[in-house]
Amino acid sequence: MYVNRTYRDNVAKGLMSFRTCVKETDLFISVDKESFCDKLSRRVEKRIMAHRYDLESYIDKDPDFKLTLNPHPVLPGAPVIAEAMAASANLAGVGPMAAVAGAFAEFVGRDLMKVCAEVIVENGGDIFMYSTRNRLAGVFAGDSPFTGKIAIEIPAVVMPAGVCTSSGTVGPSLSMGQADAAIIIAGSAILADAAASAAGNVVQTKKDVKNGVEIAKSIPGVLGAVIIKGDQLAAWGEFNIVRTQTP
Numbered sequence: 001m002y003v004n005r006t007y008r009d010n011v012a013k014g015l016m017s018f019r020t021c022v023k024e025t026d027l028f029i030s031v032d033k034e035s036f037c038d039k040l041s042r043r044v045e046k047r048i049m050a051h052r053y054d055l056e057s058y059i060d061k062d063p064d065f066k067l068t069l070n071p072h073p074v075l076p077g078a079p080v081i082a083e084a085m086a087a088s089a090n091l092a093g094v095g096p097m098a099a100v101a102g103a104f105a106e107f108v109g110r111d112l113m114k115v116c117a118e119v120i121v122e123n124g125g126d127i128f129m130y131s132t133r134n135r136l137a138g139v140f141a142g143d144s145p146f147t148g149k150i151a152i153e154i155p156a157v158v159m160p161a162g163v164c165t166s167s168g169t170v171g172p173s174l175s176m177g178q179a180d181a182a183i184i185i186a187g188s189a190i191l192a193d194a195a196a197s198a199a200g201n202v203v204q205t206k207k208d209v210k211n212g213v214e215i216a217k218s219i220p221g222v223l224g225a226v227i228i229k230g231d232q233l234a235a236w237g238e239f240n241i242v243r244t245q246t247p
Contacts, residue, residue, distance in 0.1 A: 012030050012120055012131075012135060014032065014033065014118075015030035015031060015032060015033070015118060015120065016030065016031060016032075016033050016036035017029060017030040017031075018036075018040065018041050020041050020044045020045050020048065022045060022048040022049055022052060023052065025048050025052065025104055025123070026123070026124065027044065027048070027104065027105065027108060027121055027122065027123050028121075028122045028123075029044060029108070029112070029119070029120070029121050029122075030118075030119075030120040030122075031112065031116040031118055031119055031120075032116060032117045032118035034117065035115060035116035035117060035118070040112070040115075040116075043111070043112075043115075044108055044111075044112070047107065047108050047111050048104065048108065051079075051081050051103075051104060051107055051108075054079035054080075054081055054082070055079065055081055055082060055100075057079075058074075058075075058078055058079055058082045061075060062074070062075050062078075065082065065086070065096055065097070066097055067095075068095045068096075069094065069095040069098075069176075070093075070094070070095055071086075071089055071090040071093060071094070071095070071096075072086055072089070072090075072095060072096050073086065074086045074096075081103055081107060082096070084099075084103060084106075084107075084190050085097070085099040085100060085103050085190060085194075088102075088188065088190040088191040088193070088194040088195075089194045091191065091194070091195075091219055091220055091221065092191070092194035092195045092197065092198040092219050093198055093219075094194050094197045094198050094201070098193065098194045098197035098198075099190045099191070099193045099194040099197075100193075101123045101124050101125075101126040101164070101193055102123070102126045102128075102162055102164050102188075102189035102190045102191075102192055102193025102194070103189070103190045103193070104123050105121040105122065105123040105126050105127060105128040105162070105189045106121075106128045106162065106188060106189040106190050108121050108128070109121040109128030109129075109130060109160065109189070110128075110160070113130055113160070117132065118130065118131050118132065119131075120135070121189075124171065125140070125164070125165040125167075125171065126162070126163075126164040126165065126189060126192070126193050126196075127162065127163040127164065127189065128160065128161075128162055128189040129154060129159055129160065129161050129162070129163060130159050130160040130161075131156055131159055132156055133156055134153055134154065134155050134156055135153075135154050135156075136151040136152070136153055136154070136242065136244070137151055137152045137153075137154055137163045137183075138151045138244065139151060139152065139181060139183065139226070139228070140165070140170070140181065141167070141170070141180035141181035141228045142167065142169045142170040142180045142181075143169070143180070144180040144181070144228050144229070144230055144231065145230075145231050146180075146181075146228055146231075146233060147180075148244065149243065149244060150241055150242065150243055150244060151241070151242055151244050152183065152185070152224075152226060152239055152240070152241055152242075153239060153240040153241075153242055154185065154239065155239075158185075158187070158223060160187070161185060161186065161187060161189075161192075161223070162184075162185070162186050162187070162188050162189025162190065162191065162192035162193065163183065163184070163185050163189075163192060164183070164184050164186075164189060164192035164193040164195075164196045165181050165182065165183045165184075165196055166179065166181075166182045166193075166196035166197045166199070166200035166201075167179060167180060167181050167182070167200065168180075168200060168203070175197065175200050175201060176200075176201040177200045177201045177202055177203040177204055177208075177212075178203060178204050178205070178229065179199075179200040179203035179208075179209075179212060179227060179228065179229055180228045180229055180230065181226070181227070181228040182196045182197075182199040182200030182203065182212055182216075182225070182227050182228075183196065183225065183226040183227070183228075184196040184199060184216055184222055184224070184225050185222070185223045185224040185225070185237060185239060186221050186222050186223055187221060187223065188221065191219075191221050191222065192222070195216055195219045195222050195225075198215055198216075198219065199212040199213070199215045199216045199225060199227060200212065200227075201215075202215055203227060203229055205229065206229045206230050206231070206232040207232075208229065209227040209228065209229050209232050209233065209234035210227075210234045212225070212227035212234065213225050213227050213234045213235070213236045216236065217236055223237055223238075223239075224236060224237020224238070224239045225237060226241065
């Protein structure tokens with residue numbers, strides 16, 4: 001299914017970007033200009049193919065890994081990507097596939113850190129970020145009046161970091177809630193992805209945004225959260241929320 005990801009039009013300052021797709025995995029990658037080269041896309045493609053092979057082969061042996069919405073122990077000999085997804089999902093109290101987008105962003109991003117000074121990997125609204133400067137993560141929350149109006153400032157001192165979003169009203173991803181955006185910041189995009197699902201699952205109405213934040217706060221390793229439903233926003237963590245448009 002084609003998704004028009006218009007938010008990708010806003011590229012981080014000073015970076016060069018390219019897109020790499022393998023089956024359902026669709027990554028938008030930004031790196032510093034000095035590291036940008038044609039070989040990077042091929043490197044990313046190879047890493048995606050390798051991780052997809054490992055994960056798909058494992059799911060053939062353990063189909064519940066893909067289907068369950070609850071924490072799930074992996075079998076002995078599981079590939080590293082499956083172990084990482086399961087571990088983060090266990091902390092958040094969700095199924096391991098809740099962390100799959102963050103996992104691909106994280107694994108590709110950390111590989112690119114070996115050859116790039118700055119790396120941002122976006123996978124359907126889930127972001128792995130490594131930069132020597134503070135970066136802004138824009139907020140996209142569907143029809144909420146906050147969409148395009150605010151951003152979260154991610155300090156360089158917390159990077160590499162994951163900034164991941166779950167939504168019950170935007171996009172095809174499964175959510176048990178109705179949050180316009182449940183945004184989580186963590187030291188890992190895998191954990192941030194799983195935690196975003198957990199926080200978003202409890203938001204049904206505007207009055208639930210604080211409950212989403214409380215869920216996020218209870219998950220070890222989560223650094224911050226922004227939960228949005230309509231014109232209501234709740235936030236926690238030592239991060240600045242900045243205005244990107246004047247009223």
